[in-house]
Amino acid sequence: MTAAYYLLPILFTCFGMLLFFSKHPLYDDFVTGAREGIESAVKLIPTLILLLCTVSFFGASGASEWLTSLLAPLCEQIGLPSELLPLLILRPLSGSAANALAADLFESAGPDSFIGQTASVIMGSSDTLLYIAAVYFGAVGIKKSRHALPVAFAVMLFCIFFSCLLCRVML
Amino acid sequence: MLSRIIGVICVLSMLFTFLTGGGAAASEAILTGAERAVSIVLTLAPAMALWCGIMQVFRRVGLLEYLSRLLSPLITLCFPTAAKTGVGREELTACITANLLGIGNAATPLAIQAMKAMKSAHPDTDTASDDMITLVVLNTSSFSIMPTTVIALRSACNSADPFSILLPVWCASLVCSVMAVTLCRLCAPLTRKRDIP
Incomplete structure (x- = not known):
């Protein structure tokens, strides 16, 4: 390898x-x-400044913790460990925050636990959605992105649940 | 769309900043965000320069042309307009090859090159074309063969087998990429306007 x-x-x-x-x-x-x-x-600098200011504002505001506590019961219902929720919320927004969260999960739950492995699969099979959309469209001055973001969010959501399912079945 | 998302995130964040009383932390975070944007560009710029330079050379010697013929079934399936007109076909091929090979830091530069090439067909519009959207969605569901960052993280945290996740990652990436292309092609006619091919 x-x-x-x-x-x-x-x-x-x-x-x-x-x-x-x-x-x-x-x-x-x-x-x-x-x-x-x-x-x-x-x-790319101006586009990224706008995006990253927003994302780090979001990270500092505590909104992510609130979303986690709101969605936790729902996740437990469908068999998704609620420890993964902060990762799921931040994965599309900030690459570095998601990396830090994954490292935390590896520390606390262990990289070879179910949580650790699911976190790895999610990290490996998805990417920072907002960053990619902002950078790619920003680089060529596209303002009307049509169905790009809804479809990308749908695919990412599906991808996350599919990753969890795969981890349950394969690992 | 992106500006609306940014607006929603800002309002939501402001609300919670009031609720938690974290005004000082929030103002610091916003400024740090701006700094991080510049430092990301600083780490991105060398990779951009290197890959755009290498790509120019590969294009000149005809390697890209050869590769794009090799991958043309895949390109036709994912990017029908580029495959038909030839505009941006080589750039898209380079971008997909880099992703498949897992040359991580080449993905963004090459994708931007591909976006520029596709944009050159419609320089006056600010609306995304079908193929541009497919490229963005495909890249958000990252289809790399070697997820180097995660594997590095796993070994750093003393995993017994950092590579154990490869098979599920490949399955997930494959299924999600297929789904990305399918959804993009299904949704394209719904949001299409007259002036976009």
Whole structure:
């Protein structure tokens, strides 16, 4: 499995060999591409400032704890450990907060417990929804996102429950 | 849509800040958020530069063209407009390949490249096209083969077998990706306006 970590070095070596052997002006191509990359990264700053201010406001307000206590009985009913709820609430909003919560769960419940493994599967099979939507659409100036967010939320919700179900069945 | 979500989150947060009396913590959090935005861009920028540069080179030597022919059934299925017109097809292929291989920090730069390519077909509109939406939804249900962050976290917390979650993660990712594409294609005609293909 650690073979996966060799992918990037191998890919980069292929790239280096291309630079060495090719007759195209590849060095200049790289520089042009990299400059574009930096420019699009810098253009993302305003979008991200708005998003992250909102998300960290939400994190500090205690609304997440309230949602957790509100939804906990419902979750226990369908067999979802309520310890996972804060993770489920923050997963679409903030990548770093979700990582911190997962680390907490690994500490308290153990990474190989049912809770720990379910948390891992949820983390591995979903991503920071709002961040991705803001960054992707923000980078090209899209304001009307049509059905993107409702569908993305629906898929994420389904994905979370499906992950729990899989953990119950497979692990 | 995003602005409405941000509005709702703000009002909700304000309400709870009043209730819990955490005004000081909240004002600090908002400012920290702005700082974090800049530091995220700072960590993103090198990866963006590296991958956009490498992609430019791969495109020049025809590697992307070759890859996109290899993956063309998948592209046709997920991104019908791009597959038909060819606009953004190579960028989408690169993005999907990076995700499949699990080169995590390449996903965002390459996806942004793909978004730009697709946008270039309709430079004047601020409405998302079907394929753009599919790309966003597909990426939110992350379909990576190697969920490196979680595995690193698990080994850091002394898991007996950090890789034990791989099989369920693959199953969940696969099912969710299929569902993402299906839902996107089903919903696309419902929200489509005349000027968007």
